[in-house]
Amino acid sequence: MYIKKQRLLTPGPTPLYPPALHAMMRADMHHRTEDFRKVYRACLADLKEVMGTSNDVLMFAASGTGAMDGAVSNLFSKGDKVIVCVAGKFGERWAEIAKAYGLDANVITVPYGQVVKPEQVEAALLAEPATKGVFVQASETSTGAVHDVEAMGRAIAKTGAIFVVDAITGLGTMPLDIDGWGLDVVIGGSQKAFMVPPGLAFLSVSPKAWKLGETSNLPHYYFNLKKEKKSGDAGESSWTPATAMILALGEALVYVKQIGMADLIKNAQMLAQATRAAAGKLGLELFSAASPGSSVTAIKAPAGMDSGVIVKEFRTRFGSIIANGQGTMKGQIFRIAHLGYFDFADLFAMIACLEIILNANGHTVPYGTGVAAAQEVYAQAAVKK
């Protein structure tokens, strides 16, 4: 047996920012005190700042799916016509939630690895002017592809529909001009680019979305956006907050602000670019070649090799956890994440390990060549600071 450090290299949970973890040790405080209200207020204000929006930002003790649920149950009404863009497992989740609440969904499905085009959304909006909402993933984590939410948002803004964007892996990995592009609801989670464990979901809500919510008739209790907004304004959460998680997020947000959201995004973009360069050099094909995002890069296993073997050997040989494909993509692709607390040294190591695993399983590549492709990307970006 030799030393293998467990490295969490999945697109969520993502590697944890150590000072944020240490902050969880400060959780022996009561949540209905001014001490905690300070922390909670700072969290909401910092989220708003790094998301770069003037919309309200609310937070829940929940996974990202909770905020998706709440966005539907608080803003829509039974039988509302909506458009759901499905380009992967998380698009399918939007369709499931819409169905669970009895919305009348026009589901636009594209094959895994591809994305729904803004023109498809425009056409669907034209075909049904009574559409109340459009649901999409900014970044579809299951395939690594990104939607053109800017073009979609600008088109939707001209209609009566609101644009509900799951940006759980989009925030911090791609530019999202929430106010400028008309992204009415933008959903994020703690365990992605925000570098802390799972357990917190947050969402921004535009005036247009609040307006639609006024007539909502769907039942909900825990996920009560209006109540949560009022509580948040008072520096509190409606229900008992996940104090340790909020302390962690608060600490991580200080770091995110220090780096700057623009540079955090660039960091992910550079790592993704370097990963694509390495994959190409190693003769591997990208799963979402047309619109690869920077939160995660999905790579096809070489012909005849199960991607599960790659995932397994990352664990057994190097203690590292990378992601397999989900659903029917399982066995076909593996996914290397870039979002949040990832750096170039992580990537160099990961690619060197990948080269070893490929060689050991019949896909012969010269050692160091994938690493070299990634190093070139680093050098050309002239990254120093």
Place this chain on the structure above:
Amino acid sequence: MYIKKQRLLTPGPTPLYPPALHAMMRADMHHRTEDFRKVYRACLADLKEVMGTSNDVLMFAASGTGAMDGAVSNLFSKGDKVIVCVAGKFGERWAEIAKAYGLDANVITVPYGQVVKPEQVEAALLAEPATKGVFVQASETSTGAVHDVEAMGRAIAKTGAIFVVDAITGLGTMPLDIDGWGLDVVIGGSQKAFMVPPGLAFLSVSPKAWKLGETSNLPHYYFNLKKEKKSGDAGESSWTPATAMILALGEALVYVKQIGMADLIKNAQMLAQATRAAAGKLGLELFSAASPGSSVTAIKAPAGMDSGVIVKEFRTRFGSIIANGQGTMKGQIFRIAHLGYFDFADLFAMIACLEIILNANGHTVPYGTGVAAAQEVYAQAAVKK
């Protein structure tokens, strides 16, 4: 600004084993309780087991230097004739301690990067049969060189002298048959291969060393080996113990036993071998080519490049802390550590970073070639488990 994770890649402190760190959180216990005695007893027993000795093992809240001090002040007497092997900064420390306590030291000095030969020690012992002790570093951390303590030990065992070995970076990086080779006193520290922060020193003491100590007339108080032995037998320390540190060490020792001391040593040896291969491929010279150890590899900076530039750019570009040379070696060499909680992924990353730094500072090397040399070592060792 982009993400740079702080990686501690120095030959002490070394990277920390996370469960050991978490164990420090359990320090709200009193040290004079059966609960803590259990922890303390387990620590001493596990240290004895992984050191592989039947000698007594004692522990102090101190840095390794404290145990070196205690070995001298408890076992020797004023004016005792001793031999001190000096092959670097830590050999010089033995000479300073011997001087501080008024021993009559025959200091055998070799240039930095070289080691004292067993024959030199044998000759000195022959020349002075009244010699009471021989002091050496198993691994001289400042140069990366290792002494042949087996041959020295076998020679010293035939005389009346005791053999006092600073194995602070030797333990866990090189085989040390304490009982078989006659290593009368072997000193270790928590912040080396034992994967926890600095703060604890321990040493094994042979019957021959205890015997010599019976006539010792040097003053000491805190470092009282006899008193500490008695306390340890009762599952306690004489003075207030560093409880959090001991909880951490206890946890790390469980992991070391799980890996096995032999495999922990092999881990360091493989990493050192891979580092030497990479350095060679990158046209870099080893500082201690004749007897390189596996705790740390000292590499000469390319001609015309200050090694401080390499150390600085590891920090500024990649957030990683590597060691410069010490004393007159500063600026000439840099040191890459392998001891304790280091793995191949760490090394691949470190070499990729080094290649970038070399290229950026005028020493042109093809990207990925050093990494490839290290990958070859991994592959040839057929490491999988």
